[in-house]
Amino acid sequence: MNVRFGAVLMLAALTAGPAVAQQTLDPAVAIRFLDKDGDGKCNLNEYLTFQVTKFTQSDVDADGALQYGEFKDSLQGRARTNAQRTFDAFNTEENRKALTQREFLGYHAYVFKEYVDTDRDGFMSPEEWSKLIGSLN
Ligand SMILES: [Ca+2]
Numbered sequence: 392m393n394v395r396f397g398a399v400l401m402l403a404a405l406t407a408g409p410a411v412a413q414q415t416l417d418p419a420v421a422i423r424f425l426d427k428d429g430d431g432k433c434n435l436n437e438y439l440t441f442q443v444t445k446f447t448q449s450d451v452d453a454d455g456a457l458q459y460g461e462f463k464d465s466l467q468g469r470a471r472t473n474a475q476r477t478f479d480a481f482n483t484e485e486n487r488k489a490l491t492q493r494e495f496l497g498y499h500a501y502v503f504k505e506y507v508d509t510d511r512d513g514f515m516s517p518e519e520w521s522k523l524i525g526s527l528n
Pocket residue numbers: 425426427428429430431432433434437
């Protein structure tokens with residue numbers, strides 16, 4: 392999968408409203424992009440691999456951690472509204488001024504389990520992807 396497609400996916404997933412995302416990106420295509428081990432499904436690790444990319448993109452000053460503003464900018468919709476509470480809850484390690492990558496991934500593992508994988512089978516299905524995109528609006 393090329394870099395340009397990744398960028399399109401990222402934009403569709405993270406910045407577009409549901410209507411735009413549905414026009415530009417088939418959920419099955421999104422899952423295929425995230426599916427690194429080729430089993431046709433997106434598990435937690437594959438989801439977190441995607442979030443590592445997002446962490447790097449969101450770390451604007453490239454100091455290896457997300458300051459509150461950087462973290463907030465990485466979120467959409469309701470998650471963004473709750474950014475301060477999330478930041479405080481997951482900011483538990485020694486660096487208290489910013490989220491380390493481990494803390495950031497801890498947050499997204501929580502999101503995957505609580506909000507993405509709604510049928511709790513351990514994978515994000517195309518349907519669950521669609522719901523996630525819809526909820527970002
Ligand atoms: Ca997979």
